[in-house]
Amino acid sequence: MKNYRILLFLSVFTFIFSCKEDKKATPIEPETVVVSRPLPSWNEGKTKNDILAFVKNVTTEGSSGFVPVENRIATFDNDGTLWSEQPAYFQLFFALDKIKLMAEDHPEWKSTEPFKSVLADDMEGIMKSGEKGLVQLMMTSHANTTAEEFEESVKNWMKTAKHPRFNQPYNTVVYQPMQELLDYLKAHGFKNFIVSGGGIDFMRAWAPETYGIPSNQIIGSSINAKFDYTDGNASIIKMPELDFNDDKAGKPVGIYQHIGKKPIFAAGNSDGDLQMLQYTDSNTYPSFQLYVHHTDAEREWAYDRESHIGQFNIGLDEAIAKGWTLVDMKNDWKTIFSFQE
């Protein structure tokens, strides 16, 4: 129950030490090159070849590994797999920004912790409020609101907020090679799902447009919701109670409850994704396990075994032991973000 909240807010620590990084603002250049070969942002090599060979095997009728289209389920972690998760989970930036926006209606927050520290950009003060304070910030920014108001608040934030290092909207800090992979799988009859420890409603406000994945194919952590029908007005109210923690062993459970089928393709980047990859690996159909390894400190970040965010330790060992595909961001990806091209 507590993991979801703690994970999100542990990232504050990293935020404190990294938000002063140099900002490399680069204007977004429109994509004009038309390419017909698959996965153009992936460098030639074993990783790319293995992906292409797998897709060919499971989609070629008569091949030894052919998988009927209705069983071509692909699941993708989001934070650190489809978009960045440094210097802190982007959902955390949303939560803090929303608290600041809400402060106008809450003059008492100026003298009440943990809100006082948020308004003063005092990260140490926030952390001092402890788990209780952090949960309070999380629930204040995500609950006691209608589903529609919450969605609107995320959409507005996405339009205006900028990533502290890249000075770009957060929904552009997404990995171009992974977008191409999503498109490539979809073109081959796969149904792509996001299976993230992040908030399901937070993602659904922007991910469908960004990734081309419909809202019902987005699975994440959730808080409870209740139906309200007052004076003929029907609405969903988001409640300040954790419903489901879609991380670690929760990921296969989320897949089972939402999809009802075992994936044949799963991609993650951290120990939180290990169980999803193990579950996928148990498919009686041929399956593919992909781990994105953050190895590029220059264009993105380099971190794995010791990182507070996206720790990749036992998953890295298991990936090596089982021969799963490790994407070396620095060497396997020609481009990381479209704004860096």
Next chain:
Amino acid sequence: MKNYRILLFLSVFTFIFSCKEDKKATPIEPETVVVSRPLPSWNEGKTKNDILAFVKNVTTEGSSGFVPVENRIATFDNDGTLWSEQPAYFQLFFALDKIKLMAEDHPEWKSTEPFKSVLADDMEGIMKSGEKGLVQLMMTSHANTTAEEFEESVKNWMKTAKHPRFNQPYNTVVYQPMQELLDYLKAHGFKNFIVSGGGIDFMRAWAPETYGIPSNQIIGSSINAKFDYTDGNASIIKMPELDFNDDKAGKPVGIYQHIGKKPIFAAGNSDGDLQMLQYTDSNTYPSFQLYVHHTDAEREWAYDRESHIGQFNIGLDEAIAKGWTLVDMKNDWKTIFSFQE
């Protein structure tokens, strides 16, 4: 929490008094007529015209009510809306049949209630075991098994069990006009979902094939599940604890958590569907609310306000007051089941 269990087993009462009904076995005749006009099993009239006019309005670009394809969400109740729910919820027949199958490995059940009564087909004895006994039967037949074993057990049952009145497999006791409606909506860009008080895993074992709706578009009541990873074997274990009751006010919540969008079309048949229809009715896009009214005692059953199963009382009042579409099964449907043609 308790409603799901109680509802399913309350139907036992009805079962006791109706399982002696005359059996009208009719062989299944293959469908050979090719029709190009929509909804051929619906009689001409206001109901059919209203459906066609709604679909035309929301799918014609430039029309006042045009709805972009990604927002054409349709949600259907299952029991009593897509297939019959008399003389008892079909899932109950599965549960009792499964207990009988499992009895081979449980010789102690011959002398232990509530199992003893199940094995003796003694419905009064089952009911005497009270809620505790009923929950025990439900959990025994649905939990403490892997997801795959459970799915297999439902599939085997569906191949062999016959409906007590029609002497046909349960997955043929489905309303042909509603199948046509599902197909018609799908052909017009709608994404169809089942939103049922019945068990999500029970439905996913047969409904995709029967209705052409993929497993991830089936929402229902669920019990908890956990991920198990032992000696390198990954599996999902179904746990004997209720997770979500997808009935009444739970239906809009299930829609929100699974789909993340408000439907523009909703169909039900009982008071348990009322909140789903209210929720759909609150869509800012044009929306359609359909209630199947069981009015045909000869070809199916006639029941509404007083029925223990599928009670349709406050929903009927609200449908009349709001001008929602009431499908009169007897007069609106030319054919009910394909095996009756």
